[in-house]
Amino acid sequence: xxxxxxxxxxxxxxxxxxxxxxxxxxxxxxxxxxxxxxxxxxxxxxxxxxxxxxxxxxxxxxxxxxxxxxxxxxxxxxxxxxxxxxxxxxxxxxxxxxxxxxxxxxxxxxxxxxxxxxxxxxxxxxxxxxxxxx
Numbered sequence: 001x002x003x004x005x006x007x008x009x010x011x012x013x014x015x016x017x018x019x020x021x022x023x024x025x026x027x028x029x030x031x032x033x034x035x036x037x038x039x040x041x042x043x044x045x046x047x048x049x050x051x052x053x054x055x056x057x058x059x060x061x062x063x064x065x066x067x068x069x070x071x072x073x074x075x076x077x078x079x080x081x082x083x084x085x086x087x088x089x090x091x092x093x094x095x096x097x098x099x100x101x102x103x104x105x106x107x108x109x110x111x112x113x114x115x116x117x118x119x120x121x122x123x124x125x126x127x128x129x130x131x132x133x134x
Contacts, residue, residue, distance in 0.1 A: 004120075004121075007119050007120060007121045008121055010119070011115055011119045011121050011132065012132075015115075015132060037099060038096065038097055038099065041096060041099045041100070043095070043096070043100055044100065079122050079124065082122065082123050082124070082125070082126055082129050083116045083122045083123070085126065085129055086114050086115060086116045086122070086123060086129050086132075086133065087110070087114050087116060087117065089113070089114070089129070089130075089133045090109070090110040090111075090112075090113035090114040090117070090133070091110055093109070093113055093133075094106050094109040094110055094113070097109075113133065114133075115129075115132045115133070
């Protein structure tokens, strides 16, 4: 078991210690078919935003969800929102790299990219969140 106080240091060591500039840049130098498809992919909600809307049944279902009061301090709300950004970034990355297709590896990709899911570490700031996700 790893104490929570050590997770951030281990995460940063793992994340930044394995970074290889040549590997990162090779994706931009070798424009193979896969990379070109990913770069030029445009999600359907961006190409035609009018088609991306809820139907009446979906709106009714959302309205029927029970309202929950959540009592949290301001810093807890901030960390929860930053954690949400962390998970959303991982989801969007998977969505764009798979050109909108969900694959059997999608859950693994999201869990591996998100520091909150892979290291049980919620970033304290938005800057830290973005640094850990790039």
